[in-house]
Amino acid sequence: MLAPSPGGPLFLGHDIYRNSTYGSRHPLAIPRVPSVIDLCRTLGWLPQSAYRTSPRARPAALQAFHTPAYVAALQAAEATQSVSDDIRQQHGLGTLSNPVYPEMFRRPATSAGGALLAAELVAHGGTVFHPAGGTHHGLPDRANGFCFLNDPVLAILALRRLGVDRVAYVDIDAHHCDGVAHAFAEVPEVLMVSTHEADRWPFTGTLSERLCGNALNLPLERSAGDGDAAMALDSLILPVVQAHRPGAIVLQCGSDAVAEDPLSRLEWTNAAHRRTVAALMGLGIPMLVTGGGGYNPWSVARCWSGIWAVISGREIPDRLDPSAQAVLRGLTWHRRAGQRPPEHWYTTLADPPGAPGILDSTRASVAALRAHLKAVI
Template sequence: AMAPEEYRQGRPASHRELFGFHTKDYIQAFERAQFRGGVEDSDRRRYQLGTLENPYFPGFFDTASLATGSGVLAAEAVLEGVTAFSPAGGMHHAAPGQARGFCYFNDPVLAIQRLRRAGLRVLYWDMDAHHGDGVEAAFAEDPDTLTVSLHMDTDYAYPYQGGRLTDWPGLAVNLPLPKEVNDSEYALAFAALWPRLLQHFDPDVVVLQAGTDILAPDPLSKFRVSNGLFWQVVRQIVAESPRLLVLGGGGYHPIALARCWTGLWAILTGRSLPAELPATGQTLLKAVEWELDDADAPGYGQQFLALQDTPRPGPVRAELRERLDFLLHHHPLFANRSSAA
């Protein structure tokens, strides 16, 4: 159980905070839709509200505002000297005047803005399987904010543009990873980029978007990463960040997400993970309504018995080595400073 000092009650974002990134007409249309109980056709087309991608549901403005304000609150906690985790956040696709990719408000942008107003130099590291396009665009002109995204290739994955190896808006670093990327490959990519960027950019604070859709079971990902490798990456980020804000993100397999973020929380709070889940934990996971898994598939029941996945190592393909080599020799942050991976 969490101790009272380990959590804070979230709060909605103020209009002033929302106006720091989002347009007034978008916010008004969003509020109007909630008040009326649905989205008008003209607003749906203009703002992408009420679509299959960004559906209407009762209270959807209040829900998005609470998640966003909680991210800003978490940033303020970081300014007080603590490491903070806002699991409802990480909505990295939202644009100033449109909802995009299940993201209504861009809480990472607002959280980073709060840190920047305090004069901090920010390294934003995006683990989500989808390119963090909204955050990248927001800070493309800010030399004191570096956005880094390791993601599925946008030639076949959302947002279907940007995020390519040669896309460097501002100082952004983008690494599209090959399909079926395994633990060994992801570990190599992280080891090649993280220490160099930490040294070259020298941030005051790291903002980690901890989307779990890189995990093998996720239905919207083409990756094959285990949560053990996810935790390995997080442990190093926690150990080496000068200050740290962790946000949630994409994750479309609720059982995989719950198992992964339980481990993430344990890392952030210094707790140990049990080799086997207690009966209460197993009961909670089995109660999750989820019908996309094949109950007859090998290993299906293991996800209810333990938190950690079976490791997924594999060969490191030349394709990935070539992409890393290109970045380390051509990106402005690395050129003339690094050698090949």
């Protein structure tokens, strides 16, 4: 692969992710975006010419999807560091999942601002990696599932305002993208394809939820691995994206589908994520790639850095040099698995490909979706 040329893919980030946290015991207490930035810079993959600082979205821009009352409540909660019982019930703020913390408006508004900037770049033919994005659970008037705002929805709406009428949204997070489905259930110009763990929160995205022919859900059994991911990609995602003829693709790459993540029971390796990114890039369509879920600091850093390698045309070394290893050895995690991490979490970036086997349930679900497509197209 060739090194990126001037005007090539861009990486969006911001220091706010380095200096804020949802709270010490929250699943998102771990470092994520900063670890990816540090690792990619150490590897020489992230020159300043490829990096852009995310702007913070203004409240008016957020109201393209979120209600004015909700945006105001989120700002007020940050300012006062408190919420009333009424606000908690109405807007989902100040809960265990979406707690009050010092940057609870500025941080998600920065992720949203990055999505809006990315939409402008993609609308002009670019490819953008926005690892802080992918907050696909946010709803118009409430926080939901660790997501205060919904940056994928804001990006898709912006793309359409900028003249990209047809958009394909692909989501390989372990959790169903309920907020994105809520936004575009009645918009046939926006294709949505989601692979996620079956019977996992938010318990939406069942196989039978086929809305207007443009929302395709492929729930996977908890033991699904790389073979299942490959079948989903080759037999469903790529054919339907090509048939949709989008002017842009938004790909949500939550790393929580990786086997060692604590909040899912899928058994992907990060090779499945890189293969998905590479295959969709191969279509030659402008693309925004976001992060998403991911609650093991080593699997997040290794997975998303590998995604940037694919996007930017970098070769992943078989073994990391000492300076790159130092970034990974500097990570900590309060869970038991973080007390004695396996050595390869420090020394490698790419997992070896997983087992190629495919579950019977995956074959049956893909066949059902393909039959559905024949009936509606």
